[in-house]
Amino acid sequence: MAVKVLILEDNPVARSFLCRVVRESFSDANSITEAGDLETARRHISLAGGASGLHGVDPFKLILVDLELPDGNGMELLAELTHYPATKIVTTLYSDDDHLFPALQRGADGYLLKEDRFEVLVEELQKIVRGQPPLSPAIARRLLTHFRHGSGNESAPDSGFMNTTGFNTSRPVPIEKQPDHERLTPRETEVLTYLSKGFTIKEIASLMGIKWFTVNDHIKSIYKKLNVSSRAEAAVLASKQGLV
Amino acid sequence: MSERSAASGDSVFGASAFERTLDHRLPPRFIGSRMRLLVLAALLGCVGTFLVMRWLAASPALDAVFQAGPQGQLVLVGSDLPALEDRIGQHLVAVVGADGSRVGLDALALQRAPRWQVDDDRRVQQVQQQEALARAFAGGHATLVFADGQQLDVATPARGYAGLGLLFWPLAALALLLYLIGIVVVLVRPQGRNLLYVVMTLCQAANLLFIALESMRGLGLPPGALANALMPRLAFDLCTAAAGVHAFALHPRRVPHANAIAAAAWATTLLVLLLAQAGLLPGLWWFAQGTMLLLGTAALLVLSWSYHIEPNPFAAVMRRFGGIAAGTLLLVTVGVAVSAGQPGVPHSIAVIGSVIWYVFFASLLLLVPFLSRSKQVLREFAMLAGISTIATSLDLLFVAIFSLGQFTSLTLAVFFSLGAYAAARQWILNQMVGTSVLTTERTFEQLYRVAREVQEQPTRYAALLAQLLRDLFEPLEAVRVDRAAAQSLVIGGGSAMVVPVRTGSSDNPNRPPLALVLRFAHRGKRLFSSEDARLADRVVEQLRRAVAYDQAVERGRSEERQRIAQDLHDDIGARLLTLMYKAQSPEMEDYVRHTLLDLKTLTRGLAAADHRLSHAAAEWKSDLTQRLTAAHVQLGWSFETDRDVRLSVVQWSALTRVMRELISNAIYHAQATQVDVTFSLVGTQLTLSVADDGNGRDPQAWAHGLGLGGVRKRVKLLGGEVRWRENLPRGIVCEVRVPEFLAKS
Numbered sequence: 006m007a008v009k010v011l012i013l014e015d016n017p018v019a020r021s022f023l024c025r026v027v028r029e030s031f032s033d034a035n036s037i038t039e040a041g042d043l044e045t046a047r048r049h050i051s052l053a054g055g056a057s058g059l060h061g062v063d064p065f066k067l068i069l070v071d072l073e074l075p076d077g078n079g080m081e082l083l084a085e086l087t088h089y090p091a092t093k094i095v096t097t098l099y100s101d102d103d104h105l106f107p108a109l110q111r112g113a114d115g116y117l118l119k120e121d122r123f124e125v126l127v128e129e130l131q132k133i134v135r136g137q138p139p140l141s142p143a144i145a146r147r148l149l150t151h152f153r154h155g156s157g158n159e160s161a162p163d164s165g166f167m168n169t170t171g172f173n174t175s176r177p178v179p180i181e182k183q184p185d186h187e188r189l190t191p192r193e194t195e196v197l198t199y200l201s202k203g204f205t206i207k208e209i210a211s212l213m214g215i216k217w218f219t220v221n222d223h224i225k226s227i228y229k230k231l232n233v234s235s236r237a238e239a240a241v242l243a244s245k246q247g248l249v
Numbered sequence: 250m251s252e253r254s255a256a257s258g259d260s261v262f263g264a265s266a267f268e269r270t271l272d273h274r275l276p277p278r279f280i281g282s283r284m285r286l287l288v289l290a291a292l293l294g295c296v297g298t299f300l301v302m303r304w305l306a307a308s309p310a311l312d313a314v315f316q317a318g319p320q321g322q323l324v325l326v327g328s329d330l331p332a333l334e335d336r337i338g339q340h341l342v343a344v345v346g347a348d349g350s351r352v353g354l355d356a357l358a359l360q361r362a363p364r365w366q367v368d369d370d371r372r373v374q375q376v377q378q379q380e381a382l383a384r385a386f387a388g389g390h391a392t393l394v395f396a397d398g399q400q401l402d403v404a405t406p407a408r409g410y411a412g413l414g415l416l417f418w419p420l421a422a423l424a425l426l427l428y429l430i431g432i433v434v435v436l437v438r439p440q441g442r443n444l445l446y447v448v449m450t451l452c453q454a455a456n457l458l459f460i461a462l463e464s465m466r467g468l469g470l471p472p473g474a475l476a477n478a479l480m481p482r483l484a485f486d487l488c489t490a491a492a493g494v495h496a497f498a499l500h501p502r503r504v505p506h507a508n509a510i511a512a513a514a515w516a517t518t519l520l521v522l523l524l525a526q527a528g529l530l531p532g533l534w535w536f537a538q539g540t541m542l543l544l545g546t547a548a549l550l551v552l553s554w555s556y557h558i559e560p561n562p563f564a565a566v567m568r569r570f571g572g573i574a575a576g577t578l579l580l581v582t583v584g585v586a587v588s589a590g591q592p593g594v595p596h597s598i599a600v601i602g603s604v605i606w607y608v609f610f611a612s613l614l615l616l617v618p619f620l621s622r623s624k625q626v627l628r629e630f631a632m633l634a635g636i637s638t639i640a641t642s643l644d645l646l647f648v649a650i651f652s653l654g655q656f657t658s659l660t661l662a663v664f665f666s667l668g669a670y671a672a673a674r675q676w677i678l679n680q681m682v683g684t685s686v687l688t689t690e691r692t693f694e695q696l697y698r699v700a701r702e703v704q705e706q707p708t709r710y711a712a713l714l715a716q717l718l719r720d721l722f723e724p725l726e727a728v729r730v731d732r733a734a735a736q737s738l739v740i741g742g743g744s745a746m747v748v749p750v751r752t753g754s755s756d757n758p759n760r761p762p763l764a765l766v767l768r769f770a771h772r773g774k775r776l777f778s779s780e781d782a783r784l785a786d787r788v789v790e791q792l793r794r795a796v797a798y799d800q801a802v803e804r805g806r807s808e809e810r811q812r813i814a815q816d817l818h819d820d821i822g823a824r825l826l827t828l829m830y831k832a833q834s835p836e837m838e839d840y841v842r843h844t845l846l847d848l849k850t851l852t853r854g855l856a857a858a859d860h861r862l863s864h865a866a867a868e869w870k871s872d873l874t875q876r877l878t879a880a881h882v883q884l885g886w887s888f889e890t891d892r893d894v895r896l897s898v899v900q901w902s903a904l905t906r907v908m909r910e911l912i913s914n915a916i917y918h919a920q921a922t923q924v925d926v927t928f929s930l931v932g933t934q935l936t937l938s939v940a941d942d943g944n945g946r947d948p949q950a951w952a953h954g955l956g957l958g959g960v961r962k963r964v965k966l967l968g969g970e971v972r973w974r975e976n977l978p979r980g981i982v983c984e985v986r987v988p989e990f991l992a993k994s
Binding site: 021100119120125201202204 | 823825842845853866867869870878
C-alpha cells in the first residue's frame, strides 16, 4: 500500500526538491500531495479523513510543513493536527530553537533544514520516520527549562543589574502543581543535560553506560511528555478562559 | 536586627556610636500624652510670662528718659509728661516720696543688673536706691528735686502694659521661644542629654526675662525686683555653663570619665553658689565671671577631646559655636571690668555688651536642635541671632549715646543690622556650618562623569554611586547596610546620612536592598543637612535615569538588529535557497550553501545579544558532529576553559565561522578521515587548533582564497593570529591564538 505524503511548501523549487527527498527516502511506491498554502493543505486533509483522522479513510502518513507560508504560519496547522496520526515534520530555513521549540511543543516529530545536502536530508528523514527525534543542544536546554519550571515561559535572564527603574515584571508563581506523569525521570534529565552540552547520542550512551537505543527511548519518552505537557497546558489555559 | 550587627561590625568608630546613630533614625511621633504635655507647658509658659508682665505693669513708675551725665549725674533727656518737658537737660538729684522719704539719685539708678555690678559696695547701694525709689513712688505721686534746687511734683501712676518699653516685648518673646524649644526637644526624645539641654534653655529663658525686666524705661521697678535678682541670675549662668560641660561630656560621644567631669563641673558651680549665698566671696562679680570662663573653657576642652576620639562634625560645629560664645564672654568681661567705676558712656556700653551676649547665647541655644534639619532653618536662625544681637546692641547704643527717642533708635538699629547682616551673611554661614569645598561646577562635572560611566557599565552602578557620594560629601566613613530606604535620610543629628542604593526585589533574594551610610561629612568638619539628603536623592535619581536610558538604547538597538536579521534571513535566505536548488554544478551548490550558512550565522549573531561560551561550544560540537558524520569523518573534540564567559556577537560569529570554514576545508579539500578540534581559554588567552589527517601539504604555498582569507580576517578581528603547518604523519594543523581574548570584549 502506498504511503500517502503531504508536502506543504510555498516555494515550488523547494517543493520539488522535497518531493525528490521523500521519493529517495522510501522505497515504497508513495503518493505525494503538494500544497502551496495552508488553505490547500487543510482541504487535502479534510478530504483524507479530517483533522482528527478518525474516519480512517486512508489518512496521510507523513506531512512536511513549512513554517512561513503566504496565508499564515505552519504552526497553526500543527496545532490543528495534534491528534492526526501522521509523522509531522517541519521543513524550514530557521534553525534557531525559538522557532523549533514551539513546533515541537505542537507535536512536530522532527525538523529538516532545507539548506542541507540532499543525502543529509534523506538520511535525517529516514531517522525521524524510524522514530529518532531531533535534538540540538539549544533545544535540550529549552526542554530542561520547560520541565524544571513547569511552564514554557522562561524567566528573563539576569541582566546583572538591579531592578530600580520601576519596570520590574513580577513573575507569576505557578499555582498548579505539575502532575507526576509530566515530570522527567532522573535518567531523562541526565540525557537532556548531556545533550545540552553538545554530546552525541553515542557519546551519551557510553557516558551513561547504556545502549544507544536506550538513550533514544529516553529521548522519545521526553518528547511524548513534552506533547502531553503542552496539551495539558493548553487545557488549563482553555478552562481558565472559559472555553471548555 | 541583623543589619545593625552587620553594620556595626564594619564601622571603624566603634559599635556603640553606630548603633546609636541608626537607632535614632526616626524620631518618635508626637502622640497623645506628649502632645498634651507640650500644650500644657506652652500654656504654663504663657501664663508665667503674662504674670510677670502684670506684675511689672502694676508697679508705679516715672515715665521719663534719663541718661548718665559725665560726672555721674542723672540727666533728664526726655519725657512724655508735659510738666517735665521744660526740665529737659536738668540734673535730677533726689526724689521725695509721698510719705516724705527722700532718695538721693545718681547715674547708678540707670544700672539695673546687680549681677553685672563689678563693685560689691556699689551693688548694695544700687539695690538700696532702687528699693527706696519703689517705696517713694508707691504713694502715687512724688516730688523730683533737681540740681538747681527746683522741685517738681509729678504723678507716678502704674506703669501699664504700654509702659513696658519696646525692648521688653522681643526679649520676652525670645525667652518664651527658648523655653518652648527646650520643652519640645525633651518631649521628642526624653533622655539625659536632652534634659541637660532643657536646663540650659530654661536658665537662659529666665535670664532673658530678667533682662527684659531690667530694660524698663524711666525710673521705678517693682519692689524686690532687683533685691532678689542677684542669686538667681548667678545660679542661671553657672548652671548653664555646668550643664554645657556635662552635655559635651556625653554628646556627641561619651568621653572617658564623663561622670567625673560632670561631677566636677556641678560641684564647682554649687560651691561658688553656696559661698556667694553665704557672702564669703568679696568681689563676687570676678568670681562669677571667672567660674563661667573656667567652665566654658572646660566645655571646649571636652569637646576637643571628644572630636579627637571620634571626628563627629557635631563636635566641630559645637566647638566653633562654643569658641565664639566663650570669646565674646571674655570680651564682655574685660569691657565691663575696664569701664567699672568710670561713670558715663563707657560704662553704659559695657552694660549693653552683657545684654548682647545673653541674646547671642540664647540664639545659639535655639539653633542647636536645628543644626541638621536644613540649611534653610539654619540660615533663618543665623539671621535671627545676628539681627537680634546687632539690633539690640545698636538700639541700646543709640539710646545711651545719642539720647534718641526709643522709636527712632529702634528703626535705625533694624536698618543698620539688616545692612550689616547682608554684608556678613556668607561669612557667618561659613563660620557656623563649615565651608563646602565642592563648587557647583565641580559637582556638576563629577555627576556628569559618573553618569557617563554608569551608562557604559551599568553593572558598576552601586560602586560608582558610592564613589560619587564619597567625592561629594567627603565622609570619613561609608558603610554598606542591607536596609531598604525610600529616600535619603539624615540621622544622628547630622553626623550621618543614609542613601538608598537599591531597593530589594522580592523575586530575587540574591539582591537584598542596599543602602549606604555616610558618616561625618567633609572629613568630620561638617554636619549633613536635609539639603544634602535632597542632593543625594537627586544624584541617585540621575544615575538611575542614566541606567534606564542605557537600557532603553540597548533595547532599541536589539530590536533594530532583530528586524534587520529577520529581513535578511527571510528575503535573502529564501532567494539563496532557490538559487541553491537550481545550481548547475555541485561546486556551485556548495558555494551557495556556504553563503546561506554564513547568512544564517550572521542573522543569528545579529538577533542574539550575547552567547555563553559553554552554550556556544555545545552548538559547535553538535553542528560539527552532524556535518562530519554526514561526510563519514571522525571528530576528536577537546574543550577546556577555566570559566564560562559571555561572548560578544562579534566573538561568537567570528569563532563560529572560523571553525566552520576550517572543518569545511578538512572535509572537502583534504578528504580527511579524522579531525581533531582543540579549544582552550585559559586566563585571557584563547587557542584553537584544528588538525586533520588529509592530503594537504605545504600550507605556505597555498593561494589564500575566499575561505582562508576569511579565516585570517576574522582572527585578526579578534586580535589574534593564525598559522597553518603540516601535521605529522600527514595532514594540516591550523592554529589560532588570541592572547587577549577577554580583554577585547
